Amino acid sequence: MDVPQMKSKLKYYGAETLRGIHAFVPEKEPKHYLYDLILDYPNRGGKGFRPGLCIASCKAHGGKLHQAKFTAVTLEMLHNAFLIHDDVEDESAFRRNKPTMHNAHSRAIAINVGDMMNALSLYPLWRNKELLGDKLTQRIFLEVYHLITESAEGQALELGWRQDNQCHLTEKDYLRMILKKTCWYTCIQPIRMGALIGSNGVINPDSFNRLGYFMGAAFQIQDDILNLIGEESAYGKEIGGDIIEGKRTLMLIDLLSKCSSAEHHFIKDYLGTPMLGRDMADAKKILELMHHYKSIDHAKQTSQYLAGAALKEFYTHFSHLKDSEDKAFIETIIMYMINRDY
Amino acid sequence: MDVPQMKSKLKYYGAETLRGIHAFVPEKEPKHYLYDLILDYPNRGGKGFRPGLCIASCKAHGGKLHQAKFTAVTLEMLHNAFLIHDDVEDESAFRRNKPTMHNAHSRAIAINVGDMMNALSLYPLWRNKELLGDKLTQRIFLEVYHLITESAEGQALELGWRQDNQCHLTEKDYLRMILKKTCWYTCIQPIRMGALIGSNGVINPDSFNRLGYFMGAAFQIQDDILNLIGEESAYGKEIGGDIIEGKRTLMLIDLLSKCSSAEHHFIKDYLGTPMLGRDMADAKKILELMHHYKSIDHAKQTSQYLAGAALKEFYTHFSHLKDSEDKAFIETIIMYMINRDY
Numbered sequence: 001m002d003v004p005q006m007k008s009k010l011k012y013y014g015a016e017t018l019r020g021i022h023a024f025v026p027e028k029e030p031k032h033y034l035y036d037l038i039l040d041y042p043n044r045g046g047k048g049f050r051p052g053l054c055i056a057s058c059k060a061h062g063g064k065l066h067q068a069k070f071t072a073v074t075l076e077m078l079h080n081a082f083l084i085h086d087d088v089e090d091e092s093a094f095r096r097n098k099p100t101m102h103n104a105h106s107r108a109i110a111i112n113v114g115d116m117m118n119a120l121s122l123y124p125l126w127r128n129k130e131l132l133g134d135k136l137t138q139r140i141f142l143e144v145y146h147l148i149t150e151s152a153e154g155q156a157l158e159l160g161w162r163q164d165n166q167c168h169l170t171e172k173d174y175l176r177m178i179l180k181k182t183c184w185y186t187c188i189q190p191i192r193m194g195a196l197i198g199s200n201g202v203i204n205p206d207s208f209n210r211l212g213y214f215m216g217a218a219f220q221i222q223d224d225i226l227n228l229i230g231e232e233s234a235y236g237k238e239i240g241g242d243i244i245e246g247k248r249t250l251m252l253i254d255l256l257s258k259c260s261s262a263e264h265h266f267i268k269d270y271l272g273t274p275m276l277g278r279d280m281a282d283a284k285k286i287l288e289l290m291h292h293y294k295s296i297d298h299a300k301q302t303s304q305y306l307a308g309a310a311l312k313e314f315y316t317h318f319s320h321l322k323d324s325e326d327k328a329f330i331e332t333i334i335m336y337m338i339n340r341d342y
Numbered sequence: 343m344d345v346p347q348m349k350s351k352l353k354y355y356g357a358e359t360l361r362g363i364h365a366f367v368p369e370k371e372p373k374h375y376l377y378d379l380i381l382d383y384p385n386r387g388g389k390g391f392r393p394g395l396c397i398a399s400c401k402a403h404g405g406k407l408h409q410a411k412f413t414a415v416t417l418e419m420l421h422n423a424f425l426i427h428d429d430v431e432d433e434s435a436f437r438r439n440k441p442t443m444h445n446a447h448s449r450a451i452a453i454n455v456g457d458m459m460n461a462l463s464l465y466p467l468w469r470n471k472e473l474l475g476d477k478l479t480q481r482i483f484l485e486v487y488h489l490i491t492e493s494a495e496g497q498a499l500e501l502g503w504r505q506d507n508q509c510h511l512t513e514k515d516y517l518r519m520i521l522k523k524t525c526w527y528t529c530i531q532p533i534r535m536g537a538l539i540g541s542n543g544v545i546n547p548d549s550f551n552r553l554g555y556f557m558g559a560a561f562q563i564q565d566d567i568l569n570l571i572g573e574e575s576a577y578g579k580e581i582g583g584d585i586i587e588g589k590r591t592l593m594l595i596d597l598l599s600k601c602s603s604a605e606h607h608f609i610k611d612y613l614g615t616p617m618l619g620r621d622m623a624d625a626k627k628i629l630e631l632m633h634h635y636k637s638i639d640h641a642k643q644t645s646q647y648l649a650g651a652a653l654k655e656f657y658t659h660f661s662h663l664k665d666s667e668d669k670a671f672i673e674t675i676i677m678y679m680i681n682r683d684y
Binding site: 029030032033034085088089090105106107108109111112113114115116118119120122123126134141142145148149152153155156157159160162163 | 450
C-alpha cells in the first residue's frame with residue numbers, strides 16, 4: 001500500500017470515529033462551556049492514528065470495522081481529553097493551528113471539559129457488550145484502564161523532571177518515560193485491543209508489546225523533531241514550543257550529555273527560569289546548539305532504528321495472518337511514521 | 343442517635359474507606375509526583391459524608407458494610423479527585439488546613455494527580471463483581487457514570503457564570519446548579535447505591551432522589567455559609583475565600599437581587615476584576631453587605647427549610663425499614679448537616 005492510499009484509509013477510519021464521538025456527546029445543556037467544547041478538539045481534525053491502528057488491527061485479525069468502533073471512539077476521546085489537560089499542564093499556546101482550549105476559554109473550563117471527556121469516554125466501552133459479549137467487553141475495559149494509568153505515570157515522570165529541573169537524564173530514562181506516556185495509549189494498546197476484538201479474544205495480546213513500543217517511540221521522537229524544525233502551518237503547534245516549555249525531548253537530553261560545561265550551565269539556567277521569563281533568543285541558541293551537536297540528527301537516527309525494529313516485529317507477528325488491505329495499512333503506517341512531515 | 347455517636351460512626355466508616363483507598367493505590371514508581379500525592383488529600387482527613395451515607399444506606403437496607411466497601415472507596419476517591427481539580431479551577435489556596443495541591447506542588451502536577459485518581463477510582467467498581475455479581479456491579483457502574491457527568495455539568499454551569507460575570511442569577515438557577523454539582527455525588531447517589539447494594543437490587547433507587555437533593559442542597563448552602571463566617575482553624579479553608587474567588591453562592595445571588603443599583607454596579611465591577619487584582623477591602627465590604635441585606639440569614643433559613651424537607655423525605659422512604667443504628671445515623675446526619683460548625 002502506498003502512502004496516499006494509507007492516508008485515505010486513515011482518513012476514513014478517522015471520519016467514522018469522529019461520527020461515533022458526535023453520537024456519544026449528549027445533545028443537552030450546558031452546551032456553551034461544556035458539550036460544545038468537547039467536540040472542539042476532535043472537530044479540528046487529528047491524525048487519527050489510534051483509532052486507525054485499532055480498527056486496522058481488528059480487521060487484519062479477521063474482525064469487522066463495526067466491532068472495533070466503540071473502542072476506537074474511546075481511544076480518540078481519551079486522546080483528546082489528554083491533549084486538553086496536557087496543553088494546560090504545558091501552558092501550550094496552539095493546538096492543531098488554533099489557540100489551545102485554555103487560551104480560547106479559561107484554564108478552569110479546559111480542566112472541566114477534559115474531565116467530562118474522560119468520563120464520557122467510558123460509555124462506548126460499556127456499549128461494547130452489544131458487540132463483543134461480556135467477557136471480551138471486560139478485557140477491553142481492563143486494557144483501557146491500563147493505558148490510562150500508564151499515560152498518567154508517564155506524564156508524572158515528565159512533569160516531575162521539569163519541576164526538579166532534571167538535567168542529567170539518559171536516553172534510557174527518556175525511552176522509559178515515552179513507553180509510559182505515549183507508546184501504551186498510542187500504539188501498544190490500540191493494536192492489542194484491535195487484535196483481541198478481531199480474533200474474538202483468542203490471540204495473546206502481549207505479542208504486540210514490542211511492536212507497539214518501537215512504533216510509539218519512533219512516532220514520539222519524530223513528533224518532537226517536527227516540533228523543532230517543522231513548519232508552523234503544516235504542524236499546527238508553535239515552532240520550538242517544546243524548548244520554550246522546557247520539555248525533556250531526546251534532543252535536549254542528548255544535547256545536555258554532549259555540550260560543554262558552560263553550555264550545560266546556560267541550558268540549566270534557562271530551564272530553571274519560569275516559562276514566562278524565558279528568552280526567545282536563548283531558546284533559539286539552544287536550538288542552534290542542538291544542530292551544532294547533531295542532537296537532532298541523533299534523534300532522527302534513533303527514530304529510524306526504532307521504526308526498523310518495529311517493522312521487524314511487524315513481520316514476526318503479522319506474517320502468519322493472511323494478506324489484507326489492513327495488514328498492508330499497518331506496514332505502511334509504520335514506515336510513514338518516521339517519514340511524515342506533519 | 344446523638345451527634346457524638348453519629349460522628350463516631352462517620353469516623354469509623356471514613357477510616358474503613360481510607361484503608362480501602364490505601365489498598366487501591368499501587369506501591370510503585372513514580373511515587374514522588376504521583377502515587378504519594380494521591381494519598382495526600384485523603385490522608386488530610388475529610389468528613390467522609392459520601393462513603394458514610396453509602397455504607398449506612400446499604401446497612402439500613404439489610405446489607406453488610408463489606409458489600410458497600412468498594413463503592414465507598416470509589417466515592418471518596420472521586421470526591422478527592424474533584425477537590426484537587428476544583429482547587430486548581432478556583433485557584434484556592436488552602437484545603438483542610440494545608441496548602442492546596444497545586445500550591446504545594448504545581449498546577450500541572452495537581453491536574454495529573456487528579457486524572458490518575460479519577461482513573462484509579464474505577465478499579466474498585468470493577469472489583470464489585472466479587473461482592474455483588476455481574477448485574478448489580480453493572481448497575482453501580484452506571485450510577486457512578488451518572489454522578490460524574492452530573493458533577494461536571496454542574497461545574498461547567500458554575501464556571502460559566504463566573505466567566506461571563508453573571509450577576510442576574512435566581513435562586514432557581516442556583517438550586518439547579520448545586521443539584522448537579524453537589525447533590526448527585528454527595529447525597530443522592532451514595533444513598534441510591536447503598537440501597538441498591540443493601541437490597542440486592544430490589545429497591546427503586548429513584549425514591550431517594552428528593553431526599554438526596556434536599557439534603558445535598560442544605561449541605562452545600564451550609565458549607566458556603568461556613569466559608570463566610572466559620573473560623574479558619576475549624577474549617578480548613580481561607581475565610582471568605584468564596585468571595586475572593588467570585589463563587590456564585592446563594593448569599594451572593596441573594597445580595598445581588600436585593601442591593602441598590604450602585605451596590606450592584608460595585609459588586610459587578612469587583613467580580614469582573616481578575617482574581618489576583620481583587621481588593622480584600624472590597625471583599626470585606628461585600629461580606630458586610632451580605633450581613634446588611636440579611637443574605638446570610640436568608641441562606642441559613644433556606645438551608646433549614648431544605649433540611650426539614652429532607653427529614654420529611656427520610657421519614658417517608660425509610661419508615662418501612664426496621665429500626666437500626668444505620669437508619670438512626672442517617673436521620674442524625676441530616677439534622678447535623680445544618681447545625682455543624684465545621
